[in-house]
Amino acid sequence: MSPPLLRRARDAGLDVAARHADAVDRDARFPTEAFAALKAAGLLGAMVPRDFGGEGATLADIAAVCHELAQHCPSTGMIYAMHQIQVACVVQHGQQSAWHRTLLERLAAEQLLLASATTEAGIGGDVRSSSCAVEASGGRFRLEKNASVISYGEAADGILVTARRTPDSPASDQVIVAVLKDDCRLEQTVGWDTLGMRGTCSMGYRLSAEAGIEQILPLPYADISARTMLPTTHILWASMWLGIATDAVGRARAFVRSEARRKPGATPPGALRLAEATTMLNQMRASIVGAVRQYEEALGDADRLTSMGFAVAMNTLKVGAAQTLVRIVEQALLVCGLNGYRNDSEYSVARHLRDAHSAPLMISNDRILGNTANLLLVHKDTMGLFG
Structure with missing residues (x-):
């Protein structure tokens, strides 16, 4: 039986994240060492249900891990939290889709790191509106998004992207598309030299993606x-x-x-x-x-x-x-x-x-x-x- 989640989080926090926290903050860099330790400890896929190879951790479990990690390196804690928010969306709303069931299995087996692209230039921070749209044709889609922020985008293995359902849809008729690293290209448009949370590397990017329409989560x-x-x-x-x-x-x-x-x-x-x-x-x-x-x-x-x-x-x-x-x-x-x-x-x-x-x-x-x-x-x- 594997050690409890919290003990593994404490070990990763004390032994690794805390040791590199000052350098992560000073250099505004991704906490590479901490996330290598979290992946080795199986903590990135902890929320994935046991049927898909995960541990079936509850939200209370994950909240406790976020609390523990942030005591040692807040940037590590924030990235972990943002990743688990995306995992929760797939867990709660992707199990009826064969593609997303496979994604859940990969999250557990490969400890993939997920990011999100919800904000968009010109929208003013309103995540419930999108100007970009899914352009579908022949079972595939194309998507171009000028994202004002994609935290740790270059380190992520996949990104959940919001967009209008079709080019003719109103701004509020949105879907979430799960794109993997091989599906998309990121062109940095805005840097990240900030007062705090420097290790989240929340740069702006122009995101271009092309993949199968089965990667769109079924629920609006x-x-x-x-x-x-x-x-x-x-x-x-x-x-x-x-x-x-x-x-x-x-x-x-x-x-x-x-x-x-x-x-x-x-x-x-x-x-x-x-x-x-x-x-x-x-x-x-x-x-x-x-x-x-x-x-x-x-x-x-x-x-x-x-x-x-x-x-x-x-x-x-x-x-x-x-x-x-x-x-x-x-x-x-x-x-x-x-x-x-x-x-x-x-x-x-x-x-x-x-x-x-x-x-x-x-x-x-x-x-x-x-x-x-x-x-x-x-x-x-x-x-x-x-x-």
């Missing part, structure tokens, strides 16, 4: 997004952000303890802020656990997964987790003071702070709040204290 993108992509994105991102916050609070705690040992009998000045940061950390953890439970209870119920109340709950998780992460890391910085500000200190939270500020921008909090506001105009919350 709107349904896949509501039932799977939106909730898994918000849950796994929040879990990864919790990992950043956990490590930042851990460093602040270690600093306060060192101060207490240095001045026995006196409460260190940062102890109060540490208590406040710990409270926020526990609240953040509880919100994620609640969201995972809500999603797992709704699995298989399309009406529940596409309900306004469910969308509001998932949107609230994302916005709240992104905001809380920044506040927690800022508190940790104040606790550690100059030692937290320095890059060469064991108590440094400089990288944590830079990475944390990506959270409100990844699917803009303002955009999500705007969508939530529109939902709240017609949604009546009837939930009691315990559901």
